[in-house]
Amino acid sequence: MTVDKELWAVRTPASARPITFDSDRCIGCNRCANICQVDVFIPNPEKGKPPVLMWPGECYYCGSCVMVCPRQGAITLNHPLMNRAKFVPSRRPEDDPVC
Amino acid sequence: MNNVYAWPYANEFGQRETVRSDVLVLGGGLAGCFAAIAAARKGRSVALVEKGATERSGSAGSGFDHWESACSNPCSRVTPKEIAEAYIEEQDEYSNGIAHYIECREGYDRLLDLEDFGGKIRDTEGLFRGAEFRDEKTGLLFAYDYTNRFTLRVWGTTFKPALYRELKRLGVRVFDRVEATCLATAGSGGEKRCTGAIGMNTRTGKLMVFEAAATVLAMSRPARIWLFNPDLVGLCEFRPTQSIGSGHAMGWRAGVEFTMMEKSVRGEFSAAGRSFPPYGTGNNHNTWYAATMVDARGVEIPYVDRDGRELKTVSERYRPAPGQKFFLKGGVIDEAKYPYRGPETLDYDELMRRGYKLPFYADLSRMPEMERRAIWGLMVGEEGKTRIPILENYTRRGFDPEKHMLQSYGTGWQSASFLGQERQLFGAPGGIMHDWDLKTNLDGLYAAGDQLFASDCCGFACATGYYAGRKAADSVGGAEREKVDPALIDREEARLYAPMLVRDGMNWRELNMAISKAMQNYCGEFKCDELLNEGLDLLNSYERDSVPLLCCDNPHELMRTHEVLDILEVARLILNACLLRKTSSAPLNFRRTDSDLTDPPQDRAFLTIRQENGKAVGGRKPLRYFGDIETEYIKRNEAYIAERDARYGSR
Numbered sequence: 001m002t003v004d005k006e007l008w009a010v011r012t013p014a015s016a017r018p019i020t021f022d023s024d025r026c027i028g029c030n031r032c033a034n035i036c037q038v039d040v041f042i043p044n045p046e047k048g049k050p051p052v053l054m055w056p057g058e059c060y061y062c063g064s065c066v067m068v069c070p071r072q073g074a075i076t077l078n079h080p081l082m083n084r085a086k087f088v089p090s091r092r093p094e095d096d097p098v099c
Numbered sequence: 100m101n102n103v104y105a106w107p108y109a110n111e112f113g114q115r116e117t118v119r120s121d122v123l124v125l126g127g128g129l130a131g132c133f134a135a136i137a138a139a140r141k142g143r144s145v146a147l148v149e150k151g152a153t154e155r156s157g158s159a160g161s162g163f164d165h166w167e168s169a170c171s172n173p174c175s176r177v178t179p180k181e182i183a184e185a186y187i188e189e190q191d192e193y194s195n196g197i198a199h200y201i202e203c204r205e206g207y208d209r210l211l212d213l214e215d216f217g218g219k220i221r222d223t224e225g226l227f228r229g230a231e232f233r234d235e236k237t238g239l240l241f242a243y244d245y246t247n248r249f250t251l252r253v254w255g256t257t258f259k260p261a262l263y264r265e266l267k268r269l270g271v272r273v274f275d276r277v278e279a280t281c282l283a284t285a286g287s288g289g290e291k292r293c294t295g296a297i298g299m300n301t302r303t304g305k306l307m308v309f310e311a312a313a314t315v316l317a318m319s320r321p322a323r324i325w326l327f328n329p330d331l332v333g334l335c336e337f338r339p340t341q342s343i344g345s346g347h348a349m350g351w352r353a354g355v356e357f358t359m360m361e362k363s364v365r366g367e368f369s370a371a372g373r374s375f376p377p378y379g380t381g382n383n384h385n386t387w388y389a390a391t392m393v394d395a396r397g398v399e400i401p402y403v404d405r406d407g408r409e410l411k412t413v414s415e416r417y418r419p420a421p422g423q424k425f426f427l428k429g430g431v432i433d434e435a436k437y438p439y440r441g442p443e444t445l446d447y448d449e450l451m452r453r454g455y456k457l458p459f460y461a462d463l464s465r466m467p468e469m470e471r472r473a474i475w476g477l478m479v480g481e482e483g484k485t486r487i488p489i490l491e492n493y494t495r496r497g498f499d500p501e502k503h504m505l506q507s508y509g510t511g512w513q514s515a516s517f518l519g520q521e522r523q524l525f526g527a528p529g530g531i532m533h534d535w536d537l538k539t540n541l542d543g544l545y546a547a548g549d550q551l552f553a554s555d556c557c558g559f560a561c562a563t564g565y566y567a568g569r570k571a572a573d574s575v576g577g578a579e580r581e582k583v584d585p586a587l588i589d590r591e592e593a594r595l596y597a598p599m600l601v602r603d604g605m606n607w608r609e610l611n612m613a614i615s616k617a618m619q620n621y622c623g624e625f626k627c628d629e630l631l632n633e634g635l636d637l638l639n640s641y642e643r644d645s646v647p648l649l650c651c652d653n654p655h656e657l658m659r660t661h662e663v664l665d666i667l668e669v670a671r672l673i674l675n676a677c678l679l680r681k682t683s684s685a686p687l688n689f690r691r692t693d694s695d696l697t698d699p700p701q702d703r704a705f706l707t708i709r710q711e712n713g714k715a716v717g718g719r720k721p722l723r724y725f726g727d728i729e730t731e732y733i734k735r736n737e738a739y740i741a742e743r744d745a746r747y748g749s750r
């Protein structure tokens with residue numbers, strides 16, 4: 001049984017943008033695309049360019065793509081805005097008049 | 100921006116490749132890799148099928164920080180039997196005694212293997228020299244109970260690549276980007292045996308047929324049954340996006356026996372909604388144990404031992420209470436029973452009574468330097484999904500553990516609170532029923548890791564993987580490899596490709612959303628026969644009316660579509676399992692509104708379920724069906740014990 005139709009893919013947008021590339025640093029080696037267990041990228045049709053993030057909503061935010069990249073800073077992982085946990089300078093009770 | 104791309108990989112729909120091996124392993128996480136290594140060490144030809152990329156796939160692909168129950172490490176002050184028995188009692192006997200004992204007994208052997216393969220298991224550079232959790236002779240680092248030293252802190256980011264190299268070195272044929280979809284069987288009834296599996300390349304659509312004398316299932320556990328978010332699909336659950344329980348679905352279709360599938364817990368984690376990135380909020384559990392916690396004013400929250408005694412020092416948080424031999428902590432230990440309960444921060448309600456103010460924070464700046472560096476830098480860094488997502492990301496955002504405190508959300512420590520109907524298979528959920536060989540009810544079919552019932556962690560996955568691999572290899576002996584039935588291959592091909600041939604149909608997200616909503620409605624916190632039957636009826640209508648409408652344009656989406664078909668299958672397995680249990684059960688988090696009984700003696704058993712001719716067939720096995728864990732283990736593993744002692748020295 002064959003599937004005699006042209007295969008194509010539409011980039012499926014999501015509310016978050018987990019991965020960004022710095023195309024000046026990226027050498028288009030596709031290592032990130034080939035390590036991703038979720039397979040959210042496809043290689044860029046233009047050789048030497050960063051892969052295309054086709055399915056951003058499927059990203060598992062594991063960071064393996066960043067870990068495998070040979071070019072520091074070529075690929076960055078960012079959490080959705082709602083998931084950026086808050087931190088503040090440490091406080092001691094003596095700083096606080098209420099206590 | 101151009102959003103439409105020609106498919107970059109070959110169109111191999113309609114092509115078939117047949118792969119023959121002695122042993123076939125489905126799933127290339129920790130369990131699958133170790134199963135393959137064990138079988139290859141026994142001289143068997145091995146094929147390993149992995150949906151992602153084995154080098155970093157699975158729950159532990161990006162790392163893990165705790166190695167639990169390493170009771171045979173040279174510094175341990177507990178025996179494998181003590182800890183395995185403690186788990187069985189802690190879990191009210193709804194516990195996988197066989198697998199836990201294997202973990203406690205052989206886990207440390209696997210860690211030494213990992214070290215051989217190039218993984219890092221000890222502090223060779225002396226970064227923590229002098230810390231009370233470091234053994235100066237071996238360089239091993241311990242977590243939780245520093246007195247008894249049976250949980251190790253490890254450099255888990257190094258493990259998957261090391262395993263992958265070893266697979267290659269041993270000549271295991273690794274098939275990455277292949278999704279197993281169907282088990283091949285021959286014979287019927289009690290004579291049924293597994294002859295291999297069928298699958299599909301997730302980039303090209305090629306049909307893959309695997310013929311093997313023995314097969315090991317290691318495809319983790321179901322997910323996205325109750326919790327789904329069509330926007331942030333990859334954040335819905337704790338385990339990786341592509342791990343949704345297809346191993347369970349194909350097992351169910353083939354007649355494999357499961358148990359405890361009626362157990363589910365109120366959601367604990369979903370970063371698509373209420374939760375934050377794992378290990379990325381202030382808390383004092385797991386990776387962050389035993390962080391100093393403070394309230395909004397900066398007032399420190401006391402730790403207490405099991406008797407309510409307030410602990411004065413950080414060091415005491417890592418020690419058993421007076422009169423207690425050891426305490427349990429780890430992935431599936433929530434609030435341990437008194438005999439095993441370790442130090443905890445004061446109960447939330449008591450904190451409120453005493454006037455503590457929300458929000459709470461983890462403040463590592465108040466901890467001794469070694470403890471701070473162990474939590475932030477080692478544990479947060481080596482734990483799964485932390486090296487880049489937490490350590491690097493938070494540092495980039497300016498977080499400095501010597502200066503900042505990290506917020507905890509909600510009222511408890513989980514940094515999320517879910518509704519009763521938002522459920523998950525978490526905390527030692529159900530899975531495959533097995534015997535002392537980790538063999539399923541089908542001949543030639545074994546299982547390991549998170550696919551087993553009541554599984555929990557990495558040590559469990561590695562130890563049971565290796566064990567299942569060696570038992571599978573031993574079984575091959577004279578076993579003939581059979582051909583996979585050609586009619587089955589044709590049927591599976593037609594089933595797999597069908598959504599590629601539909602135009603203008605339904606997207607897989609719509610079906611997943613519908614299933615999750617149905618499960619929240621019909622299989623939520625409270626169950627009764629009528630509700631469960633209505634749920635089954637609805638899911639059957641989805642199968643009949645909506646599944647034929649599913650459509651997609653390329654192999655990637657086809658993979659996602661079949662994931663949802665597997666989710667549908669597993670949802671029905673769960674509903675059927677719930678129907679079989681007629682009374683409520685506290686250890687199984689199972690509540691019926693149509694029975695007044697909770698855990699009556701006649702129902703304290705492993706209820707089993709399998710499918711035969713399209714019908715659910717129930718069975719039961721007594722709790723502790725596995726007998727005395729040590730005696731039964733030794734009986735069956737003399738050769739391994741001798742080989743192990745020769746390799747690593749006797750215990």
Ligand SMILES: Cc1cc2nc3c(=O)[nH]c(=O)nc-3n(C[C@H](O)[C@H](O)[C@H](O)COP(=O)(O)OP(=O)(O)OC[C@H]3O[C@@H](n4cnc5c(N)ncnc54)[C@H](O)[C@@H]3O)c2cc1C
Pocket residue numbers: 037125126127128129130131148149150151156157158159160162163164165166167277278279280317318319337338339341342343344345346377430482483484547548549550555556557558560
């Ligand atoms: C973020 C995180 C942190 C954790 N931290 C710890 C820790 O510190 N200590 C600890 O002990 N435990 C930890 N755990 C739990 C532990 O990682 C798992 O219990 C363990 O890795 C399970 O191993 P496994 O091989 O059974 O499953 P997995 O490692 O999940 O592997 C299953 C594999 O099967 C593949 N697969 C799925 N379906 C198919 C299919 N149809 N065909 C082919 N392949 C398929 C998947 O791609 C995956 O690679 C953590 C889990 C997570 C998610």
Ligand code: SF4
Pocket residue numbers: 018019035036037038039040058059060061062063064065066077
């Ligand atoms: S973070 Fe993980 S899931 Fe997301 S793109 Fe990178 S490798 Fe893939």
Ligand code: SF4
Pocket residue numbers: 021025026027028029030031032033049050051068069070071074075
């Ligand atoms: S691994 Fe790095 S350099 Fe290679 S394609 Fe990805 S981002 Fe570019």
